[in-house]
Amino acid sequence: MELVVRDLAVARGGVRVLEGLSFSLSAGRALVLRGPNGIGKTTLLRTLAGLQRAEAGEMSLPPEAMAYAGHADGIKPTLSVAENLEFWAAVHGTVLTGAVLGAMDLAALADRPAQSLSAGQKRRLGLARLLVSGRPLWVLDEPTISLDAASVGLFVAAVRAHLAGGGAALMATHIDLGLAEAAVLDLAPFRATGGGFDGIADGGFGGGFDGGPAGAFG
């Protein structure tokens, strides 16, 4: 399993934010995306996960290989911790094991309704979903938000186990996870340069109207 991304361009709200992006990620490795707010980390991750269309370029793995975890955890407050995870396990055709609950330190909380969890506990529940998905490539958007130091430790251990098992992880995060297997990809060089705004504005208006906007719109 290897993810190869070539010449990818992604857009947010019809505006191209990243272009010419190429990288590869092989099994057992992790890649951390870096870049200032608004550069398009979330957009890139959502595009890879198949939630939105790429403007251009290709990637070697289908979205079905990826387990996506965004800002929201998709937790149902009225279901218990175990019920939440059992649902996602059933969706992905796996079963919920005690090891999964243990890995994210949720065993003691299994029967608690999710609405009674703290923000950090909810986040751990959200990350435990990755373990039951059984998918090889984790695509994570700010996975450590609202986690305390101990929980970050659990998360890093889970990622490490996933990598050791032949998986891979792609994540956007601002903190240093101390993950030796992780390479860093700075997105700044791939920032889109202003072309391809919106089909109507640019697709046909490349040269402007009859010699420039002022000519036609003045």
Next chain:
Amino acid sequence: MSIWEYANPVKFMRLSGALLPWVAIPAAAALAVGLVWGFFLTPDDFRQGSTVKIIFVHVPAALMAVNAWFMMLVTSLIWLIRRHHVSALAARAAAPVGAVMTLIALITGAVWGQPMWGTWWAWDPRLTSFLILFLFYLGYIALWEAVPDPETAADLTSVLCLVGSVFAVLSRYAVNFWNQGLHQGASLSVAPGERMDMTYKLPLYLCMVGFALLFVALVLLRTRTEIRARRIKALLARERMA
């Protein structure tokens, strides 16, 4: 050169700009001649009196009300399949025009119905269908207005237009089933006894041509406006990014 060339906004603007007077002036001429001829130079009907003359507005408006939706269906399909922005914007531009045509058909229908049927509104299948068509127009326009991202709005309204077309046809049959109605048959049909005289037919045809040209002119104009509005938006977005 293929017809899709005109899906390019620049080409479309150039062509539509040149075309607009050639559509608008004949539209005005056909309407002026057709309506004056129809209203003042035709004899009164022996049964319906001068009331019948509202036909010169009612029938062409009803015709364009349906044709406008049909045009939106075609342009929506073109957008979904070939993703030409001009096509989506033309659908958006046609909707309010179609809605107004529907409203004109409804109001003239009520004005016509008052002396004929003795009531301003009758739940006649045709009138009811047009009222339902008007509701479809309202929903379609509201969805365009509600979605902030233009591409998303174009996609969603196209899907709605497709589904809405099927349900509009279903509603038409359902309404027919629901009430058999007082409305006279299709005005131009050649049913025995209902045959329409040539003295009415000619100005009516002229009015229909006038309304059709008026519709084309309005849609061209509105599409041009939409394209310009989008262009301004894109320029502003670019300025913010720079």
Next chain:
Amino acid sequence: MRALLIRDLRLAMRAGGGFGLALSFFLLVAVLVPLGVGPEARVLALIAPGILWIGALLACLLSLDRIFALDFEDGSLDLLVTAPMPLEGVVSIKALAHWLVTGLPLTLLAPVLGVLLHLPGPGYGWLVVSLLVGTPALSVIGTFGAALTVGLRRGGLLMSLLVLPLYVPTLIFGAEVVKRGALGFDTTTPLLLLAGITLGAAALLPFASAAAVRINLR
């Protein structure tokens, strides 16, 4: 798929609002109409089929925005889209769950409300049959409306504007079945047409609903 149905039903039960609200609303309509129209049994008997169908339709409409809105807010919808099941199946299951918690209970309550409105004797059977055949179409069409407006602010009002015109054929044939049944006439034609709409909508609309969800998540 089955896991999703069970989850949606469980959520509807635990949140409480599911059954209760729609049924109470239906009851309210049946109480308010005689208060507005007057107590005369002859008049009420005449309008009962239409009022009961409109009441059921509006009660159905009331709960449509819950089909996707909660899943959209907590991120579950993103995860369902990336899950290994066809989105057309997901929206069909959601429509089925909606029908089970609104359409079906409404159908069962309707005869009781028929008594309040002096529905003529032969009409009761046809009322239940027509609602049983017709309310699935209301859920499927409503799911399409919910899919179009998921993620929009003030989406509820807009959704009513979009969905109600689409309900016209279902309402006409459904009420016609009861009207004819109450008068002892033959109901075959409208009942077959109603069944046709339900089957056609259930077979084709999920594709449109799934497309709308995908577009809205982009």
